[in-house]
Amino acid sequence: MTPPGPLSWDQLQALAPPEPDRIRGATNAQAQLRLFCSSESEVRVTLYRDHHAWCPYCQKVWLWLEERQIPYRIRKVTMNCYGDKEGWYRQRVPSGMLPALEIDGRLITESDEILAALEAAFGPLERPLQDPQVLALRQLERRLFRAWCQWLCCTGEAGPASEPAERHFEKMAHLVEGALAVHPGPWFLERFSSVDVIFTPYLERMGASLSYYKGYGLRQRHPAIDRWFTALEQRPTYLGTQSDFHTHAHDLPPQMGQCLASGTQAQIACARLIDQGPWLPAADASIPGPDDQDVPLVPSAVPVLETRQLEPPGAALEALARVLKHRQTLLAVNPHGGAGLDQGLACALTRLVSGEACPPPAGSAAGLRYLRDRISVPRDMSLHGARRLRQALESTAQLDPAAGLPSGHPIPTSHRRDQDPRRFALA
Numbered sequence: 271m272t273p274p275g276p277l278s279w280d281q282l283q284a285l286a287p288p289e290p291d292r293i294r295g296a297t298n299a300q301a302q303l304r305l306f307c308s309s310e311s312e313v314r315v316t317l318y319r320d321h322h323a324w325c326p327y328c329q330k331v332w333l334w335l336e337e338r339q340i341p342y343r344i345r346k347v348t349m350n351c352y353g354d355k356e357g358w359y360r361q362r363v364p365s366g367m368l369p370a371l372e373i374d375g376r377l378i379t380e381s382d383e384i385l386a387a388l389e390a391a392f393g394p395l396e397r398p399l400q401d402p403q404v405l406a407l408r409q410l411e412r413r414l415f416r417a418w419c420q421w422l423c424c425t426g427e428a429g430p431a432s433e434p435a436e437r438h439f440e441k442m443a444h445l446v447e448g449a450l451a452v453h454p455g456p457w458f459l460e461r462f463s464s465v466d467v468i469f470t471p472y473l474e475r476m477g478a479s480l481s482y483y484k485g486y487g488l489r490q491r492h493p494a495i496d497r498w499f500t501a502l503e504q505r506p507t508y509l510g511t512q513s514d515f516h517t518h519a520h521d522l523p524p525q526m527g528q529c530l531a532s533g534t535q536a537q538i539a540c541a542r543l544i545d546q547g548p549w550l551p552a553a554d555a556s557i558p559g560p561d562d563q564d565v566p567l568v569p570s571a572v573p574v575l576e577t578r579q580l581e582p583p584g585a586a587l588e589a590l591a592r593v594l595k596h597r598q599t600l601l602a603v604n605p606h607g608g609a610g611l612d613q614g615l616a617c618a619l620t621r622l623v624s625g626e627a628c629p630p631p632a633g634s635a636a637g638l639r640y641l642r643d644r645i646s647v648p649r650d651m652s653l654h655g656a657r658r659l660r661q662a663l664e665s666t667a668q669l670d671p672a673a674g675l676p677s678g679h680p681i682p683t684s685h686r687r688d689q690d691p692r693r694f695a696l697a
């Protein structure tokens with residue numbers, strides 16, 4: 271029997287959900303204006319942040335604004351490693367550094383200064399940034415950050431007593447656990463506060479990068495940090511800003527200079543899972559119903575734990591809508607765009623929404639895998655949408671008779687100009 275062909279573009283379009291309310295709905299990376307319950311005339315703040323929704327210092331300010339529900343505009347700027355910086359931004363901020371924030375016409379750079387200005391204008395998030403307990407926790411965050419950089423990026427010894435870098439990081443992570451143990455709840459203070467916001471970007475990047483480059487499970491090794499992440503994953507504000515292991519693993523090296531893989535068996539297994547999947551429990555033979563959603567993503571022995579959040583309904587359809595929105599640009603920027611890729615993509619999307627295997631045209635696997643490796647979270651879609659899409663692209667690529675051929679376009683490590691946002695922004 272001949273396998274079924276792909277759904278038509280019209281049929282796929284008919285399945286795609288409408289664009290969600292970016293302005294008043296849940297936190298999301300695509301919004302250019304956030305109003306919550308206010309009107310546009312009340313907006314006093316503009317946040318300048320990166321197109322990729324990747325910059326950790328931007329995430330800190332972004333999350334703070336979302337938590338406090340301050341109405342704001344967003345203007346997106348290109349980070350150097352993805353493409354050329356916009357001239358209008360350089361005129362405003364000659365260094366080109368992100369984030370920047372305009373409040374009542376006053377421009378502020380440096381994320382800590384920005385949070386201080388926001389706090390002065392709108393009041394603290396639970397506790398003032400200058401509170402002695404908050405200050406001590408902010409210092410602890412920087413100590414953990416330095417220990418992580420040392421282990422991830424530098425050879426040799428770290429820490430004041432020249433402890434091996436891993437041991438020094440462990441010590442700092444235990445101090446963080448001690449700080450989390452002070453209060454009975456999951457947070458650093460009695461309730462969610464600016465301290466949690468400040469820890470979020472780098473704990474997220476640490477979890478991803480240490481799993482990929484060191485085979486080290488931050489959440490598995492540090493239960494209080496796991497509990498903190500699990501509570502964070504119940505906040506829609508965080509979920510809108512949350513990235514995933516694949517995005518961080520490949521966006522960190524150009525930012526950090528280098529990330530050193532340890533080469534242990536555990537590390538190689540983690541990196542393979544993050545890069546090659548499976549990203550879903552039992553491949554994607556069918557779209558899971560509520561009963562089979564809580565199967566672990568990967569065998570528990572491998573320290574890849576990106577989330578404990580169960581897949582919310584609609585992840586596959588979210589991915590479908592995002593691909594359809596940018597279909598023409600995605601095909602145009604794909605270096606393998608010629609080889610029946612449009613139909614190959616229709617096959618992958620058919621698999622995404624129906625679970626049906628749909629063999630793509632011969633030679634399209636390279637283009638499908640090129641796209642698979644360039645889904646960026648949360649810029650393009652949620653973590654769960656990305657898992658569904660990566661799995662559908664890969665399962666479809668495997669049905670191409672030429673699937674085994676190397677793609678010839680590995681993800682670059684010294685820059686990410688393969689992710690230049692310009693054409694997507696224009697589209």
Ligand SMILES: N[C@@H](CCC(=O)N[C@@H](CS)C(=O)NCC(=O)O)C(=O)O
Nearest residue numbers: 325326327349350367368369380381
């Ligand atoms: N100390 C600054 C650091 C900001 C920073 O390092 N920003 C990076 C992005 S993560 C940046 O804008 N780099 C220039 C670029 O990538 O274009 C802050 O806290 O705001």
